[in-house]
Amino acid sequence: MRLLRSNGDTPLAAASAGKPQSGPAGAAGASHPVPLSETDRLFEAIANYTYDWESWLGHDGQPLWINPAVERMTGYRVAECLAMQDYPLPLVHEEDRALIATVIDRGERGESGNDVAFRIRRKDGKLVWAAVSWQTLFDRAGHSLGFRTSVRDITERKLSEDALRDAHAEAERANRAKSRFLAAASHDLRQPLQAAHLFAAALRIGLHERGDLDLLGSIEDALKAANELLDALLDVSRLDAGVLAPKFREFAVADLLDQVETEFSEAAREKRLALRVLLSSATIHTDPTLLGRILRNLVSNALRYTERGKVLVGCRRAGDRLAIEVLDTGIGIAPDKIERIFEEFYQIGNPERDRTRGLGLGLAIVAGVAKLLDHPIEVRSEPGRGSVFRVLVPLAQSLAATAAPAPTRPILPASAAAGALLLAIDDDPDQLKAMNALFGRWGYQVLVADSAPAALAKLTETGRTPSAIIADYRLRDGLTGAGAIGYIREKLGQKVPGLILTGDTEPARLAEASASGFELLHKPIEPHRLQDAIERLLSNR
Template identity: 45%
Template sequence: MISVVENNIQRELQLLLMKNLGSSTLPGILVALILYLTLKNHTNELGLALWLIAVSASKLFDVYDAKRIIRRGIHLDQTAALKIRLMLLHAMDGAIWGSLAWLSLSTSTNAGSVLILAVLAGIAANSMSILSPVLPVFVVFVVCELGSIVYAVISLNDPAYWAIGIAVALYVVTLMGQAYNSSRTVRNSIQLRFDNLDLIQQLSAASEKAAKALAAAERTNAEKSQFLAATSHDLRQPIHAQGLFLEVLQTTNLSQHQRELVNSISSATNATTEMLHTLLDYSRIEAGVVEPQARAFRLQTLLSKIENELAPQANTKGLLYRSPETHAVVHSDPALIELILRNLVSNAIRYTHHGGVLILCRKHQSRLSLEVWDSGIGIASSQFENIFSEFQQLGNSERDRQKGLGLGLAIVRKMVDLLGLELQLASRPGRGSVFKLSLPLTQLAVLDDDINPAPLRAPQLHARVLVVDDDAIVRQAMAQLLEEWGCHCDLAESQEESLVLARHHPPDLIISDYRLRDHCKGTDVIQAIRSVCKTEIPAILVTGDTAPIRLREAAATGLPLMHKPVSPLLLYKELSLLLPTSQE
């Protein structure tokens, strides 16, 4: 049974043959007419006239029939029958051309005989280029044509003609070989075209499949980002309020037992806040709103801050925390370097169960190697790339929340790339790890950037503050905290309420959530209040949204932007910058 591919190839070969027929019709009829005029005499004139009519009719019918079939089209199940039809028609055509030898050789001069044989040989050669795509059609044509010549020559019983017959027979063999090669070439060309078409279809299908997979992956990634942003926003609201309430509670008179409970609650809240801020850091990087602000700064300031915050965690686990002092001044973004170092040190403490954590600074010509050593569980070399991927953690299959979210090193990698720095990792499983960050040293003078400790008692802020937030618990928590700092608070959950309050009591400062109900933005609320009060009232945006597009929008406003859960200390510092303060 012939395959579909083979039928397609046969159809293309047959179409090619039939399209070639038109080019030989007029020349063939003209050659036949010239032969008639040259060879006719009183003994063969009628026969040659009938021969001329038969050649012309055969040529014209072949062309008409081919055009009709091409116009109608060839179905795959018709190729076998069409091949037989073409063989019969061209066998007849070959026999008609070959009959010229019967009609003229015996009555022609030697010159006429040579002309007859030369023309018939040329007709056979010309037919090879036209008919060879379908080799059996050419074979029957040339056999019928030149076979008639051979038989006519031999029947003359003239030894001089026998040599001509043998030469014609050898010529037929030669033509057959050439026709075979030509047929193979044409067939291979068509086969290659079908192979290319098949390959294009396969590539198109694979490309379409890949495009669908990419679209699905992008959809999944977008859904993941939306889910994380929505979940983060919804979690931040109550935790933000909880942190503010705890700050107020800690200023009240508590018993020792109550204070211990409050401290425990604060620790749990801080752990959750840390994870949420990690998500925020990652979202800010993804949103592209993190822009390095490089300057010269003392590295010791940063090391002291990290030690003050993280050394107690190491001590709680019984680990030795060491960070020898350095006088080095480096040139980079101190906030981003702090983020990198904080994540590296936090990871070192988290994955070290005995021994300790050591932070070293080594100078190498114009650069400084900031190194975090630990004696923790170590990392296999095969995992070096994986640990920098999002949500990847070693030895935390149970997803212990105390081991974080698996974003720390992903953030480190992105920050290192953003700053154009180099981070090296060396580790031995069971022995520990070392991360080395190369920083540029500088001789530039720096201002005093030591961290000033927060005052034991914050100066009172005598100001009227308008708080706009659509969450009632957040408004209540913010009001209680601000009142502890000496502020008078007006609370609104919408733009309409805030405008009514602002008309009656123009605020000294506005604290507004960025995303309010009914698609209202805090920036619009602030602008509306400023228009009503006809003054540029200081304002702070607060948001619990971590969607990249929201972060870009908020960052573009130019207003101070704080992320829920807001640290009371940072909120107080921001208020102090925007409002006059007085010590009570």
């Protein structure tokens, strides 16, 4: 009996191996009752000395031939394997025998398969990872002779895969730990900063001396810098939490560019840099707030890393998109560093970690927001010459879009503040003191409490209903600000307007707070933004 190769040659003759076999006689080693040609001997040598463990099994799954590589992989000699009951299952790890039994069953049915991983239990007890492939064998007339199996040692591959998987899991654990640490640290830092902001705003109302106002201005500048650092951490946490939901609309890009120029003109003048923003008549379709965050980070970065020359912001059409470009004459970026600049906390040319150059989060935020909006970011740069960052934004379908009116601060009657009662709930005493002082100076009547039950007790005592409730999100005893507002509403039987303040940056808490249905402000909050939010609440009663 000869095996048929695809080209019609017969590479291996079958021969008996000293064990009765059903079907064609088995062959193992050099027993050749059928005369072999030189070609047959060549193919037999190849089969016997191939590196992989090869077997020929009959229709009943019994081994007819096994090559010597089995001893290298399993520790068992060919004769021992041929004498085994249920070969090759005794060579297989107990937990994988059902899998290999299925492979044998499929081979007996004439099916083929590839690269099924399993474990070998060697004669010395050691485990080896292997992969088996199998296919049907035919004679020259096209009759099935059973099937062959080929087993390859994949231990090194499995070890590499396991190491890679472990490294990936460790990186994931480290990333989660980093996020938890940043969230906790950010929350704890925001609480005193928020109180400081409110105290400073209350103090400004009563100051008139130039020297005192200048000193207070320096304090406010320092608080603003701390704000910016924490806001960057917040943006990263919000991206991780998936709570940034784009609100796409059509608007004139000139409106956004004009805002950017206004915001950064003073910073450019302080560094003696020329900031030029070339307006465009194009209308685009995107989220103006999130695109604004991208452009502000890019312009801020350009000013930070440019000591001489200029920063230019301009637009050009690129097919059905508008390319908004931020060009600078700064330090530039080496080609091998361009990918890394979008990593969190990575900075170029700041080994001393000078905090005036930020945290190294700006471009990571740009990349995250751009991915969320599906706006590609392109970078061209040359060390010592400067950089160009390009964001591609879809053009509006219509030829023109009505520019959105600039947000205006609600105008309340002069008596509105005086007649409004604000209820502030926070378990931090400094926050309560600061809100009590500032809200009072803004002309509101104020009640403060450190919990929802305490707030209800004060309302019951005074017999009054608050005009609005301002509550911290994380309160003691597991209650949230949203829960506190709901509790007061239920007890009073009135839908009192509510505002949530939070210093949390933990993704799960941010998602939870965003889902509460109340307007959410992130600490530290600039006093004018807090005042605007309160006035919105009161104007919508």
